[in-house]
Amino acid sequence: MSGTDVRLALISHTNVGKTSLTRTLLRSDVGEVVDAPHTTMENSLYALAESPEGDRLLLWDTPGFGDSLKLKQRLDKRGSAIGWLIGEVWDRVTDRTLYSSQQAMLAARDLADLLLYQVNAAEDPEFATQVEAELAMLAWLDKPVILLLNQLPPHSRKAERDALEQRWRERFGKAPVRTVLALDAHERSWIDEVRLLAAVSEQLEEPQRDAMARLIPAWQAEALERFRQSIDAVTDLLMATLRDREPLASGQPARLARLGALRRLGQRLEQNVKRLDATLIGIEGLEGDSAKRIDTALTATRSHGDRPTPLQGAAGGAAMGAGAGAAIDLALGGASLGLFTALGASLSAAAGWSWCQRAVDKRTLGWSAPFVEELLAEATARYLAVTHHGRGRGRYRDAALDSWRELADTAAKDRQRDVNALLAAFDEPDEAQLRAVTRRAVHSVITHALLTEYPHAEWIL
Structure with a gap:
């Protein structure tokens, strides 16, 4: 049966927790989780869900951005030349930071319908200059972005999460960011996951939105069975x-x-x-x-x-x-x-x-x-x-x-x-x-x- 693929790319600064969130969403120990920068060096594709009609929800786990401020400055000097970043050949060892940023941007540009941009919620959004630079680069791709708050305060409750979402929304709630959601890789619930999928669906065009209308019930049915x-x-x-x-x-x-x-x-x-x-x-x-x-x-x-x-x-x-x-x-x-x-x-x-x-x-x-x-x-x-x-x-x-x-x-x-x-x-x-x-x-x-x-x-x- 032929369905529609919905492709998400998980993007963030290095060492924010992309692979940890991927493991949580997949309920599987994929990738490598190490408290060190640039642990993930290649784009990795995973299937999150499949509908009975053959639709697939796919997630790209990407390498993290490196020194985004310097990278953004270099791109600005070239007239926002995103093509330069993507077209250059960077060595994954000697140019580790640029190579990782290149791979993330390639996935975001060529492989995704929507970008899940993950940030460290412990940061003060007013001083999150790396986030500002990275969102500016993602804006050049003209893709919808959902900003995900990771590394929330331990055992935070609804009022605290809502306040954090509002604070980050006030700071970064403009294009390309469509919405802000708290989704901690370490402490979230299956309800948070369904909420994320609903937010994804709202930001997509057809035929991906129709596919999400079939994928969400499939995901929800598995969650309700566990419940x-x-x-x-x-x-x-x-x-x-x-x-x-x-x-x-x-x-x-x-x-x-x-x-x-x-x-x-x-x-x-x-x-x-x-x-x-x-x-x-x-x-x-x-x-x-x-x-x-x-x-x-x-x-x-x-x-x-x-x-x-x-x-x-x-x-x-x-x-x-x-x-x-x-x-x-x-x-x-x-x-x-x-x-x-x-x-x-x-x-x-x-x-x-x-x-x-x-x-x-x-x-x-x-x-x-x-x-x-x-x-x-x-x-x-x-x-x-x-x-x-x-x-x-x-x-x-x-x-x-x-x-x-x-x-x-x-x-x-x-x-x-x-x-x-x-x-x-x-x-x-x-x-x-x-x-x-x-x-x-x-x-x-x-x-x-x-x-x-x-x-x-x-x-x-």
């Missing part, structure tokens, strides 16, 4: 937690029996969370792992058959006192990883231990409804951290996890109606019905978190 799989993975974690039970060992003092049961519950939860992290990482086509353990209140257990309320002791889902939590950490031999101590300060030690005393006659322990609510927010934060990790950053590490917790907690509170429906179905015997309610709550909370961060994304989700 669906992630929702299923979080649902699996909550279902396993909802159904987990641990009998109290016989022949032991009541307190030790409960602590032993709690330890076994905690160990299984820890493994299930590790499994969730590994699944989310795999869905996004990444490698790596999560070093952070569950840090919600592992004390939030209940005795099977109780109807818990948030104001009960730990058996009913409230956090233990710090003193009791520390004692349980010690009794569990480190299995709780200090989590009881860290999150057990909301009640006194006496209140915490009163749970144990109150529940010694119960035969089985399980996780409380309020704890499952906390776990949903925690899993949402873990999803957000993984889905924003760009492959250009390398192996996944969860250094960004803490930065997503506030958004995840807020989303769970904002979608309380769906969360309450899950908690009301806590002891639902029908497995399919419970899973449907659980998945609905998971989808609601995660979608709300994404729409809070990306209000423009309703048409995508």
